[in-house]
Amino acid sequence: MMVSPITTQSAQTHALPNEAPVVAKSRAGVAKIGKGKLFINGQFVDAEGGKTRPNVDPSTESVTTTVADASAEDVKKAIHAAREAFDSGPWGSMNPFDRGLILQRVATLMLERAEDFATRETVDVGKPITPTKSFDVPQGAASFAYYGSLAGQLDGATRPGNGASMVYTRREPLGVVGAISPFNFPLNLSINKIAPALAAGNTIVHKPAAETPLSALLLAEVLQDAGLPKGVYNLVTGSGSVAGAEVIANPGVDKIAFTGSTQVGKQTQEIASKTLKHVTLELGGKNALLIFADAVNGPSADLDALVETVFQAGYFNCGQFCMGCSRVIVERSVHDQLVEALSQRIKGAKVGDPFDASTEVGPLAHKAQYDKVLEYVGIAQSEGAKIAVGGNPLRVKETGGKGFFHELTLFTGVRPTMRVAQEEIFGPALSVLTFDTEAEALRIANGLPYGLSAGVATHDLNRAHRVAAGLQAGIVWVNTWGQFTATTSFGGYKQSGYGREIGPEGIEEYLQSKTVYVQMNGLGIRAAYHNRIQKPSGAAMPKTLQDTILPDTFFSNRLSLPGNDTLNADDKFAILDVSFRFEWCFDSQHMDELAAILTDDVILDHFWGYREGKPAVMELLRANVPATRGIRHQSTNAVIVPDGDGSVSVISYLFAVLVANGNGLPAIAGHALVTDVIRKDGDRWKIARRTFEQMRTPEGYLPAETEELWQATAADRGPVLEKSTL
Numbered sequence: 160m161m162v163s164p165i166t167t168q169s170a171q172t173h174a175l176p177n178e179a180p181v182v183a184k185s186r187a188g189v190a191k192i193g194k195g196k197l198f199i200n201g202q203f204v205d206a207e208g209g210k211t212r213p214n215v216d217p218s219t220e221s222v223t224t225t226v227a228d229a230s231a232e233d234v235k236k237a238i239h240a241a242r243e244a245f246d247s248g249p250w251g252s253m254n255p256f257d258r259g260l261i262l263q264r265v266a267t268l269m270l271e272r273a274e275d276f277a278t279r280e281t282v283d284v285g286k287p288i289t290p291t292k293s294f295d296v297p298q299g300a301a302s303f304a305y306y307g308s309l310a311g312q313l314d315g316a317t318r319p320g321n322g323a324s325m326v327y328t329r330r331e332p333l334g335v336v337g338a339i340s341p342f343n344f345p346l347n348l349s350i351n352k353i354a355p356a357l358a359a360g361n362t363i364v365h366k367p368a369a370e371t372p373l374s375a376l377l378l379a380e381v382l383q384d385a386g387l388p389k390g391v392y393n394l395v396t397g398s399g400s401v402a403g404a405e406v407i408a409n410p411g412v413d414k415i416a417f418t419g420s421t422q423v424g425k426q427t428q429e430i431a432s433k434t435l436k437h438v439t440l441e442l443g444g445k446n447a448l449l450i451f452a453d454a455v456n457g458p459s460a461d462l463d464a465l466v467e468t469v470f471q472a473g474y475f476n477c478g479q480f481c482m483g484c485s486r487v488i489v490e491r492s493v494h495d496q497l498v499e500a501l502s503q504r505i506k507g508a509k510v511g512d513p514f515d516a517s518t519e520v521g522p523l524a525h526k527a528q529y530d531k532v533l534e535y536v537g538i539a540q541s542e543g544a545k546i547a548v549g550g551n552p553l554r555v556k557e558t559g560g561k562g563f564f565h566e567l568t569l570f571t572g573v574r575p576t577m578r579v580a581q582e583e584i585f586g587p588a589l590s591v592l593t594f595d596t597e598a599e600a601l602r603i604a605n606g607l608p609y610g611l612s613a614g615v616a617t618h619d620l621n622r623a624h625r626v627a628a629g630l631q632a633g634i635v636w637v638n639t640w641g642q643f644t645a646t647t648s649f650g651g652y653k654q655s656g657y658g659r660e661i662g663p664e665g666i667e668e669y670l671q672s673k674t675v676y677v678q679m680n681g682l683g684i685r686a687a688y689h690n691r692i693q694k695p696s697g698a699a700m701p702k703t704l705q706d707t708i709l710p711d712t713f714f715s716n717r718l719s720l721p722g723n724d725t726l727n728a729d730d731k732f733a734i735l736d737v738s739f740r741f742e743w744c745f746d747s748q749h750m751d752e753l754a755a756i757l758t759d760d761v762i763l764d765h766f767w768g769y770r771e772g773k774p775a776v777m778e779l780l781r782a783n784v785p786a787t788r789g790i791r792h793q794s795t796n797a798v799i800v801p802d803g804d805g806s807v808s809v810i811s812y813l814f815a816v817l818v819a820n821g822n823g824l825p826a827i828a829g830h831a832l833v834t835d836v837i838r839k840d841g842d843r844w845k846i847a848r849r850t851f852e853q854m855r856t857p858e859g860y861l862p863a864e865t866e867e868l869w870q871a872t873a874a875d876r877g878p879v880l881e882k883s884t885l
């Protein structure tokens with residue numbers, strides 16, 4: 160379902176002008192908002208020392224409630240809880256479909272409590288209740304539902320190996336996510352981080368903006384009611400300088416997802432880099448809407464619809480919209496016509512009590528933002544911009560003359576070099592610039608270090624695609640503005656940040672990829688030692704064979720057949736050199752003990768193999784292992800026996816040096832008989848089957864069973880094959 164805050168706001172406000180205000184009903188819900196506490200490890204708790212901070216309604220300047228003011232120690236507790244939940248809790252190991260069901264349950268509970276969420280969002284931000292109900296809450300619920308459905312689809316991939324190995328990838332969670340959300344869209348910009356992070360299997364420490372924490376407090380209740388295990392979601396309310404700084408700097412956090420100003424985003428990146436955290440940043444913008452003449456007075460033009468789009472793009476949420484439009488770049492020939500129509504729309508807009516359903520624009524979210532708008536109005540005038548509409552503080556009768564209200568303001572005569580055309584104001588102030596050519600329009604639009612969003616208004620389809628491609632922005636709207644769905648991502652170019660939120664791209668920001676190589680032909684040796692080699696009672700052990708257990712190690716062997724060796728059909732068998740490559744790893748703490756065992760020469764001389772009835776004596780194995788970690792190469796010989804069906808059996812004696820991990824003792828394990836059935840494939844030999852016969856007796860270098868097998872080969876090769884392929 161496509162949800163647009165702009166089209167929703169426009170349609171519903173124009174449908175409600177004659178309806179009775181719902182102020183009394185909506186404001187009644189404000190009184191029910193209790194004191195806010197921290198949510199740590201599944202419990203609502205007070206901040207250290209009971210410290211709180213007031214929560215102020217921007218439309219009345221009155222205190223709505225008090226909220227816990229977290230200390231650095233409080234944040235550390237939350238991070239510890241999230242770490243424990245990730246490392247030891249059930250969330251990461253839970254069936255992903257079950258994780259998804261919990262997230263979908265969150266979506267259902269959000270809609271059931273939509274009135275509560277909308278009331279909190281409106282009293283916190285000052286956003287009108289109509290778009291809060293119709294956009295913010297449904298969009299947040301849709302995100303949880305979407306990521307709930309996506310949780311079970313986080314599959315990996317199989318990749319080509321080297322012929323003897325299987326290779327696949329896994330997508331795994333990052334760990335503990337620090338989610339830091341801003342004041343302007345506290346519910347949705349929090350969910351944009353929380354929902355995909357949870358779907359991926361991460362745990363979270365959430366730090367909402369100090370000014371607007373109320374929807375996060377309700378979300379914590381909903382997450383708990385939906386069945387989220389304790390410690391998976393933790394909420395710390397408080398200042399950015401204390402609580403936010405600890406989240407960013409703490410080494411127990413693996414990932415930071417931050418939305419806020421470019422300046423603070425740069426600081427976040429710098430601090431997070433000291434512990435090499437994963438970081439996504441959704442930062443500021445100075446977004447441009449390019450309006451070509453045909454969109455204003457062309458044969459397909461709809462000027463009223465265009466003006467409505469510009470109005471909502473510039474003034475939705477009182478201009479506190481990171482992807483809102485703050486620069487209208489219009490073709491010079493239609494500048495006056497557009498400005499006149501837009502000015503009339505601005506003058507007719509209702510700015511007032513956000514709990515009145517007919518209100519289109521509410522107050523700014525807090526006093527600092529209100530003061531910033533006043534400052535930029537003065538800057539614009541000092542630089543020569545003209546104020547076509549607005550420019551003054553506003554007193555609203557319904558709120559008793561209180562609140563951080565400002566007139567909707569339209570600047571004209573703005574040049575690209577002016578500060579109001581270059582710097583993010585984040586308020587109800589829209590600048591109009593002009594262009595003569597398409598190239599000039601793109602140059603003005605792209606001429607800033609930001610690139611969050613942009614728009615194009617034209618009925619020329621070729622131009623629309625061409626300009627959309629040329630705009631340096633993470634999202635571009637053509638003949639509309641502000642449309643979003645849970646399935647499509649957004650994010651910035653240049654200094655508007657990096658990484659993507661929502662959509663399938665959004666969940667990738669909370670995953671990491673692991674590649675697994677499985678040596679298919681090399682796993683047999685581990686299977687051969689599945690039964691432990693036991694020391695018989697009273698048996699003497701040679702110094703090169705210590706007590707052994709099943710080794711927890713990995714190694715592979717690789718068979719290579721020299722290209723100049725041939726097998727004749729009448730050969731009963733042959734002897735070939737076969738190169739084995741041994742790989743293993745061992746603990747550094749056992750280096751000295753291991754070195755003492757492995758540096759002794761082990762020479763095993765035995766009769767092995769016949770060719771055309773003539774015995775051949777060979778050195779079966781020589782091991783001179785230096786005290787180094789990692790890889791050892793050895794060579795031995797093998798008996799080659801044609802099977803008569805085009806395949807060949809390669810029988811070799813294998814002496815494996817393995818290291819036991821986990822029991823505190825190094826170990827050497829010994830003997831196995833290996834049979835490879837190989838077949839010719841073109842010019843290459845390929846292994847069709849590999850089997851191992853374990854030699855369990857450790858009394859001698861070569862167990863009696865081995866000698867018996869090889870004695871049998873003198874008369875008949877069949878028993879060797881029979882015995883070795885059991």
